[in-house]
Amino acid sequence: xxxxxxxxxxxxxxxxxxxxxxxxxxxxxxVDRQPSEDASVVDILPENRDTGVYFWNKSISPSPVFHHAExxxxxxxxxxxxxxxxxxxxxxxxxxxxxxxxIWIATAYVENDEWVSKSKQFIAWYDSLARWIKxxxxxxxxxxxxxxxxASVFVDHGKEVIFKE
Numbered sequence: 468x469x470x471x472x473x474x475x476x477x478x479x480x481x482x483x484x485x486x487x488x489x490x491x492x493x494x495x496x497x498v499d500r501q502p503s504e505d506a507s508v509v510d511i512l513p514e515n516r517d518t519g520v521y522f523w524n525k526s527i528s529p530s531p532v533f534h535h536a537e538x539x540x541x542x543x544x545x546x547x548x549x550x551x552x553x554x555x556x557x558x559x560x561x562x563x564x565x566x567x568x569x570i571w572i573a574t575a576y577v578e579n580d581e582w583v584s585k586s587k588q589f590i591a592w593y594d595s596l597a598r599w600i601k602x603x604x605x606x607x608x609x610x611x612x613x614x615x616x617x618a619s620v621f622v623d624h625g626k627e628v629i630f631k632e
Contacts, residue, residue: 468582470590471571472597475608477616481556481568485512487599488552493526497551500541504533507544512556519544521551522596527588547573550589552596567611570596606631 476484488494499519501507512520521544523531528550533542546553553571572593575584604612607629608621 468575469571469573470593470597471569472600472612473567473569473610474600474604474612474614475567475617475621476556476614477620479616480603480614481512483603484600488522488596491524494522494524497521497523497531497544499543500539502540502542504542507533507542516556520554520556521546521549522554523549523551524589524592527586527592547576548578550585552593570600604631 485496489496495508496510496512497507497520498509498513499507499521521531531549531551532545534545535542544551551572554568555571556568570593572590573585574590575582577583600612600614603614605615605618606613613621
């Protein structure tokens, strides 16, 4: 089980969101598929937009669960068990394409044939990030929230955005 918010964001929108999340000094950004758990904590977004990015609020959640792959000499975050917010940023905007992104969490997982719910504090924190995206959006396109920079690209190319009133 999980929750997600889908969006369209330009580079400036992404930077604004990341700054908002990281203004809480208890939150760190983690990058997936790194050589060690220590190497996963980063201060800036990786250049490769396909790289998995997560936010972990150390003040309300236990340390993320990492799995190690000997073949590739890397470790990855178990986002189903860990209390982390998965952040898929939009790929680079081209002249005619605005790719979508999302934030997502698992709200519960199965352990020993039983559902285990994530903490109320973690889910409330995720909900606050989702509200920020919804509040900062200028409108919607289909089921996706559209941020300022992405909206201007849509409008410039004659694509419909339903703007907030």
